Each structure stands twice: as structure tokens, then as C-alpha cells.
């Protein structure tokens with residue numbers, strides 16, 4: 001049997017994957033089709049995509065999975081117990097409303113959401129659970145906790161810089177993970193990230209202001225995701241680093257979140273809640 005054939009269609013939560021042809025979409029579908037705790041209930045792509053109407057298993061180069069790729073989120077999401085969504089900010093804001101109408105769990109991996117998108121998610125979370133994280137891996141969520149602790153332990157004479165690297169196709173910067181880590185560092189310092197954040201530098205910037213949290217982004221090749229949190233003191237540096245080498249770490253976290261959310265009340269949650277790190 002091919003990896004892409006569904007092995008179990010029993011009474012387990014049905015998951016709809018949005019952005020089914022994407023890097024994360026395909027990884028999620030592969031893992032869902034071989035995991036008997038869940039079943040693939042639908043695969044969504046944007047209007048006009050070449051895969052619409054095709055069996056998702058075949059479109060991915062394998063055996064039929066018995067699920068056709070659809071561009072109809074209303075009908076598809078109506079039959080979901082969970083929607084796992086790694087797409088784009090506007091798409092995710094729209095899926096939030098439909099997922100809430102279905103009273104299903106919305107697992108949001110999409111990054112780059114603005115205040116308007118986030119307000120739509122908050123409105124939807126009044127009716128169903130939404131679990132959102134800039135990074136769904138265990139390692140990064142542990143790193144966020146470490147970052148919070150180290151930032152709290154070190155004074156403002158230790159400069160905090162976050163350096164991230166991703167593949168050439170990534171469209172947003174800083175990464176969702178970098179912002180998560182920045183948020184953790186700011187919390188450690190008892191402040192809001194918006195008050196401490198220094199974006200990418202260029203030109204005559206002047207000397208670094210104490211207490212700020214700086215961000216830099218590298219883009220190139222097929223880098224899955226690398227993050228350094230640098231605490232630069234005088235005469236010494238402490239560097240906390242996470243390196244992702246396989247997108248399966250994000251997809252496994254998202255499936256875990258979809259299962260965890262099944263018995264939760266409506267509201268906004270993150271991966272620290274799912275992993276019991278709060």
C-alpha cells in the first residue's frame with residue numbers, strides 16, 4: 001500500500017487541510033493519511049489551482065487517497081472536526097469564520113497575520129477553539145521558555161538579538177518564530193514586544209539603544225528554519241539556537257494540536273497550552 005492511501009476511516013476526528021499543495025499542506029496530508037488517530041476529511045486549495053478536482057494522493061504522486069482537492073471551503077469545512085491551516089493571512093482569516101461556524105478546531109500555522117486578521121481570529125474563537133503558533137515544534141516552544149527565563153535573569157546590559165534564516169520562497173519577515181521568541185524575551189523583561197522591537201537595520205543607525213530586541217532575517221536556498229537568540233554582554237555571549245531540518249516537526253505539532261483541541265472550550269490557545277508548557 002502506498003503511503004498516500006488512507007488506512008483508517010473509523011470514528012476518529014476528520015481533518016481538513018487547507019493549502020493542500022503547499023510545502024506544509026503536502027507534509028500534513030502524508031502524515032494524516034498514515035496516522036490512525038485522525039482521518040483526512042478534505043483538502044482545500046485556492047480558486048483556479050491546477051489540483052482542484054484531482055484526488056490528493058494522485059496529485060501528490062502516489063495512489064488515490066479517496067479525497068478530491070476542493071476550492072469550496074464552505075462545504076468542505078462543514079464536515080471537519082478540525083481544520084489545519086498553513087496558507088496565507090487573508091485566507092486564514094476567512095477560514096477562521098467558517099471553522100467556527102462548523103464548531104471545529106482551527107489549528108493556525110500561518111504567519112504574517114496583521115492586527116485586522118488577528119481580530120477576525122479572536123471573533124471566531126468566541127465560538128470554537130483556535131490554536132495558533134508561529135512554530136508548532138516542540139523544540140522551538142521549549143526554546144521560547146528558555147528565552148523568557150534567560151531574558152529575565154540578565155539585565156539590560158545584555159543586548160538581545162534574534163537572527164532567523166529560511167528558504168528563498170518565504171514571503172514574511174521576521175518569521176513567526178522570531179516574533180514568538182521576541183515576545184518571550186520581552187515578557188522576560190516585563191515589557192511588551194512592540195515597545196522593545198528594533199526591525200532590520202540599514203544605513204547610519206546610530207549606536208544600539210539599551211534594552212531593545214533586534215531582528216535580522218536571512219533568506220536563501222531550502223533552509224527549513226533556523227533561529228538564534230543572542231544575548232550579547234560585555235566580554236561574553238550566550239546563544240540559544242534551534243535548527244529545523246524537517247517540516248514534519250511542524251506538521252506533527254499541528255496534528256497533536258488538532259487532537260488536543262477536540263474537547264476544549266472556545267477560545268484562543270497556543271502550542272505551549274497543547275504541550276503543557278504553561
Ligand SMILES: NC(=O)c1ccc[n+]([C@@H]2O[C@H](COP(=O)([O-])OP(=O)(O)OC[C@H]3O[C@@H](n4cnc5c(N)ncnc54)[C@H](O)[C@@H]3O)[C@@H](O)[C@H]2O)c1
Nearest residue numbers: 019022023024045046086087091109110111134135136250
Ligand atoms: N507555525 C509553524 O510551525 C509553521 C511552519 C511552517 C510554515 N508556516 C507558515 O505556514 C504558511 C505556509 O507555508 P508553506 O511553506 O507551506 O507555503 P506554501 O506557499 O508552500 O503553501 C501555501 C499554500 O496555501 C495555498 N493557499 C493560499 N491561499 C489559499 C486559499 N484561499 N485557499 C486554499 N489554499 C490557499 C497556496 O496555494 C499554497 O499551496 C506560511 O505562513 C508559513 O510561514 C508555519
Ligand SMILES: O=C(O)C1=N[C@H](C(=O)O)CCC1
Nearest residue numbers: 111134135170175176177225
Ligand atoms: O517555512 C516557513 O515559512 C516557516 N515559517 C514559520 C515561521 O515563520 O517562523 C516556522 C518555520 C518555517
